[in-house]
Amino acid sequence: xxxxDKVLLAHGxxxxxxxxxIKDLILPAFEQHPILKExxxxxxxxxxxxxxxxxxxxxxxxxxxFPGGDIGKLxxxxxxxxxxxxxxxxxxxxxxxxxxxxxxxxxxxxxxxxMEKVARLTGVQVVTGDTKVVEKGSLDQLFINTAGIGxxxxxxxxxxxxxxxxxxxxxxxTIGDHGIAVLSQREGFExxxxxxxxxxxxxxxxSRMTEKTxxxxxxxxxxxxxxxxxxxxxxLQSGVEILLKEAKIPIKEEVRAxxxxxxxxxxxxxxxxxxxxxxxxxxxxSVIETMREDPLGKDASIVGQVVSQGNSRVLLETIIGAxxxxxxxxxxxxxxxx
Amino acid sequence: xxxxDKVLLAHGxxxxxxxxxIKDLILPAFEQHPILKExxxxxxxxxxxxxxxxxxxxxxxxxxxFPGGDIGKLxxxxxxxxxxxxxxxxxxxxxxxxxxxxxxxxxxxxxxxxMEKVARLTGVQVVTGDTKVVEKGSLDQLFINTAGIGxxxxxxxxxxxxxxxxxxxxxxxTIGDHGIAVLSQREGFExxxxxxxxxxxxxxxxSRMTEKTxxxxxxxxxxxxxxxxxxxxxxLQSGVEILLKEAKIPIKEEVRAxxxxxxxxxxxxxxxxxxxxxxxxxxxxSVIETMREDPLGKDASIVGQVVSQGNSRVLLETIIGAxxxxxxxxxxxxxxxx
Numbered sequence: 047x048x049x050x051d052k053v054l055l056a057h058g059x060x061x062x063x064x065x066x067x068i069k070d071l072i073l074p075a076f077e078q079h080p081i082l083k084e085x086x087x088x089x090x091x092x093x094x095x096x097x098x099x100x101x102x103x104x105x106x107x108x109x110x111x112f113p114g115g116d117i118g119k120l121x122x123x124x125x126x127x128x129x130x131x132x133x134x135x136x137x138x139x140x141x142x143x144x145x146x147x148x149x150x151x152x153x154x155x156x157x158x159x160x161m162e163k164v165a166r167l168t169g170v171q172v173v174t175g176d177t178k179v180v181e182k183g184s185l186d187q188l189f190i191n192t193a194g195i196g197x198x199x200x201x202x203x204x205x206x207x208x209x210x211x212x213x214x215x216x217x218x219x220t221i222g223d224h225g226i227a228v229l230s231q232r233e234g235f236e237x238x239x240x241x242x243x244x245x246x247x248x249x250x251x252x253s254r255m256t257e258k259t260x261x262x263x264x265x266x267x268x269x270x271x272x273x274x275x276x277x278x279x280x281x282l283q284s285g286v287e288i289l290l291k292e293a294k295i296p297i298k299e300e301v302r303a304x305x306x307x308x309x310x311x312x313x314x315x316x317x318x319x320x321x322x323x324x325x326x327x328x329x330x331x332s333v334i335e336t337m338r339e340d341p342l343g344k345d346a347s348i349v350g351q352v353v354s355q356g357n358s359r360v361l362l363e364t365i366i367g368a369x370x371x372x373x374x375x376x377x378x379x380x381x382x383x384x
Numbered sequence: 385x386x387x388x389d390k391v392l393l394a395h396g397x398x399x400x401x402x403x404x405x406i407k408d409l410i411l412p413a414f415e416q417h418p419i420l421k422e423x424x425x426x427x428x429x430x431x432x433x434x435x436x437x438x439x440x441x442x443x444x445x446x447x448x449x450f451p452g453g454d455i456g457k458l459x460x461x462x463x464x465x466x467x468x469x470x471x472x473x474x475x476x477x478x479x480x481x482x483x484x485x486x487x488x489x490x491x492x493x494x495x496x497x498x499m500e501k502v503a504r505l506t507g508v509q510v511v512t513g514d515t516k517v518v519e520k521g522s523l524d525q526l527f528i529n530t531a532g533i534g535x536x537x538x539x540x541x542x543x544x545x546x547x548x549x550x551x552x553x554x555x556x557x558t559i560g561d562h563g564i565a566v567l568s569q570r571e572g573f574e575x576x577x578x579x580x581x582x583x584x585x586x587x588x589x590x591s592r593m594t595e596k597t598x599x600x601x602x603x604x605x606x607x608x609x610x611x612x613x614x615x616x617x618x619x620l621q622s623g624v625e626i627l628l629k630e631a632k633i634p635i636k637e638e639v640r641a642x643x644x645x646x647x648x649x650x651x652x653x654x655x656x657x658x659x660x661x662x663x664x665x666x667x668x669x670s671v672i673e674t675m676r677e678d679p680l681g682k683d684a685s686i687v688g689q690v691v692s693q694g695n696s697r698v699l700l701e702t703i704i705g706a707x708x709x710x711x712x713x714x715x716x717x718x719x720x721x722x
Contacts, residue, residue: 054716060608060654061713065617085621086544087469087604088439090536093431101426102478102531103514106522131425140440140531144482176441176529180720184444184524191514193440193478193531198428206424266425270398279403283423316398375399378392382518 051151058145058179067177071151075158078166081138081173089173091138095197099134101125102193108382110157110188112231114224114242115318117190118160120384123247123318124269125192126168130252131265131321133204134196136168142176142191149187157188168247170194201260208263209284214330215350216323218251218343219244220296221273222315226304228383241300246319251340255323258336264324267317269384271375274313276322277350277360278374287357290350290372293365313362314375316383324352389489396483396517405515409489413496416504419476419511427511429476433535437472439463440531446720448495448526450569452562452580453656455528456498458722461585461656462607463530464506468590469603469659471542472534474506480514480529487525495526506585508532539598546601547622552668553688554661556589556681557582558634559611560653564642566721579638584657589678593661596674602662605655607722609713612651614660615688615698616712625695628688628710631703651700652713654721662690 056063068085076082081089105121115123122139129136141161145154165172223244230241248267255262264284268276273295281288297312305312319342325333330348337343353361362372394401406423414420419427443459453461460477467474479499483492503510561582568579586605593600602622606614611633619626635650643650657680663671668686675681691699700710 055719056714056716058608059713059715059717059719060610060613061652061715061717062711063715064609064613065712084543084545085617087466088437088472088532088534090470090543091436091438092434093436094434096430096432096434098429098431098533099426100429100476100478100531100533101512102480102529104480104482104516104529106482106516106518108522128425132428134426138438140438142440142442142529142531144442144444144527174439178442178444180444180524184720185527186518186522189482189523189527191440191442191480191529191531193480193529194426195436195438195533196426205422205428207422270396271402272398275398275402279423314399373400374403375397376394377397377399377401378394379397379399381393381397382522 049152053145053147053149053151053179055147055179058177071155075162076172079172081171091173093197097198099129099132099196099198101128103128104189104191105384106189106382107228107384109232112228112243114227115245116157116160117188118157119164120245120318121190121192122161122164123245125194126170126247126249127267129194129196130249131267133202133256134198136170136194136196136249138173138195139170140174140193141172144178144185144189146185146187147179147182164247168249202256204262204265206264206266206280207283209280209286209324209352210263211352211355212327213263213324213352214327214348216325216334216346217296217349218321218337219345220298221317222301222312223298224318225315225380225383226301229380244317244319246342248321251342254336254340255333258333259329261326261329262323265321267321269316269318272314272316274372274375281358281360285356285358286352287354288350288360289353289363290360291363294347294349296345296347314379318384387490391483391485391487391489391517393485393517396515409493413500414510417510419509429511431535435536437467437470437534437536439466442527442529443722444527444720445566445722447570450566450581452565453583454495454498455526456495457502458583458656459528459530460499460502461583463532464508464585464587465605467532467534468587469605471540471594472536474508474532474534474587476511476533477508478512478531479510482516482523482527484523484525485517485520502585506587540594542600542603544602544604544618545621547618547624547662547690548601549690549693550665551601551662551690552665552686554663554672554684555633555687556659556675557683558636559655559658560639560650561636562656563653563718563721564639567718582655582657584680586659589680592674592678593671596671597667599664599667600661603659605659607654607656610652610654612710612713619696619698623694623696624690625692626688626698627691627701628698629701632685632687634683634685652717
């Protein structure tokens with residue numbers, strides 16, 4: 047492969063070049079992933095336990111490379127995190143590329159390398175995949191879909207519909223880093239500091255938490271629509287009223303400044319390596335303690351509480367002590383941020 | 385929803401409109417799919433058996449609607465068939481839409497309806513999904529990714545690397561109908577007759593076959609790259625030499641005529657509802673008999689045999705009795721045919 051080699055339509059055609067792309071670029075990168083090498087129409091995998099989590103996400107982030115990550119890292123972390131958000135241990139991942147004709151093979155190789163790195167770090171196996179190539183102009187460079195399977199321990203019941211009155215709401219870290227990092231890169235803004243996306247796999251953090259207590263009721267990563275969407279969806283699905291305290295929410299100065307300048311609400315900005323957890327009050331302290339032992343949970347803190355049943359809404363107590371309803375974000379937020 | 389309503393960027397933004405799209409369009413269509421309604425980051429599903437198949441495919445077919453099917457039907461059948469090709473019973477499916485801003489909601493609704501129809505017919509549950517919307521010009525209308533999970537009975541061992549000397553090769557029906565039907569629609573060719581895509585779910589046909597005998601060694605659906613790619617990949621993965629008899633391959637007159645006119649080799653043209661099966665010689669007769677009882681297997685016939693070990697190649701015995709090597713197709717075949 048030369049540095050200038052590009053993806054051709056024939057790389058997705060199912061013939062000789064498709065086979066070569068798989069043999070020369072994809073399989074060598076994933077050589078620690080033996081099931082992938084079997085190249086059957088479907089991967090054959092085994093699970094020890096009958097309770098599984100299954101999730102999928104497509105990634106269309108623009109630009110493909112941003113401070114703190116790229117579309118490959120994001121695509122692995124995104125699905126791994128979705129699995130972790132129901133308490134599952136991620137096991138198997140599928141990777142499907144849709145590529146615009148003309149993309150450099152070197153760029154594709156870099157993205158694959160990022161994916162492999164996350165897989166190694168998280169102990170997840172890439173077992174099956176697909177590559178489609180479309181004509182120039184029919185897609186902007188590269189989109190990736192991942193789907194994943196994880197196993198759920200029998201004694202866990204973590205769901206967005208499981209929030210209970212009295213639950214403490216824990217935020218694992220600062221909000222909005224990912225959204226502002228991508229936006230800055232895309233629009234060429236230069237904010238002070240060196241803001242990186244928070245994009246990271248949360249499965250190890252979640253394992254620590256579920257080992258500490260089974261009284262975790264809800265986990266959610268505030269991606270598209272940010273904390274505002276995540277909490278509103280939980281309020282709707284659980285039928286509860288949530289009180290969120292603005293002053294308690296960890297937020298980086300660069301993110302706050304960028305949001306002020308751009309007229310954005312930090313509560314709408316996506317993170318890709320953070321979670322909110324709803325934990326029974328008596329367990330919240332020990333859960334925070336264990337979270338803080340993990341680099342991805344070092345800023346963990348209680349940001350709110352479930353206050354009552356029946357009234358599905360989120361109340362925001364602002365820094366000056368006023369209360370307002372925090373609604374689902376309206377209109378277009380940040381296109382192609384993940 | 386009005387007939388003229390279009391998909392907006394905000395439908396993919398994770399805010400209020402995203403929620404509305406899911407509540408108003410997607411969930412009502414899939415009302416028989418209760419797990420989908422839970423709207424967690426990952427679906428929680430259960431399997432009775434520890435051996436699973438896992439597969440993914442993206443669909444970029446152009447045009448979206450073609451004689452005999454559409455991108456929605458294709459997206460469900462494609463993944464269901466990939467699961468069936470390792471002998472799995474398809475159980476759970478994920479659906480991820482990537483939509484170009486401006487697509488009509490009515491069109492999206494039609495595609496979803498097709499998907500639901502296939503799900504109902506096959507007994508597969510749609511349990512999780514994702515919707516991304518990208519700016520006009522960043523994608524051609526609508527691409528869909530599906531991933532799926534199926535369970536594999538313990539006594540089956542069906543894999544492309546499992547072909548054995550003496551195996552009979554059975555083709556379930558005519559080849560190339562899908563490719564020529566899509567191509568004709570796209571390019572505005574009018575061939576005589578009324579050629580429809582063969583796009584169909586093969587899981588029930590495969591169940592019949594695996595109930596009849598456990599001596600099915602390989603199953604493969606000849607999609608991209610057609611029969612030529614499918615057989616070459618099996619030859620490579622199993623390390624065997626395959627003899628294919630051209631005169632025995634079922635092919636519709638319209639497909640043959642179109643291929644002649646366009647200078648295409650019918651063995652390169654994809655089908656989306658056909659399979660090749662490698663079955664031990666003593667069971668081939670009874671497998672064909674049971675296949676013929678199914679509408680999707682009514683034209684089943686023996687088209688070749690595995691002749692020796694060690695020489696990974698496919699020999700084609702032509703209609704006039706000459707033999708030539710049938711290679712993996714070279715160059716671009718048919719872009720965006722699936």
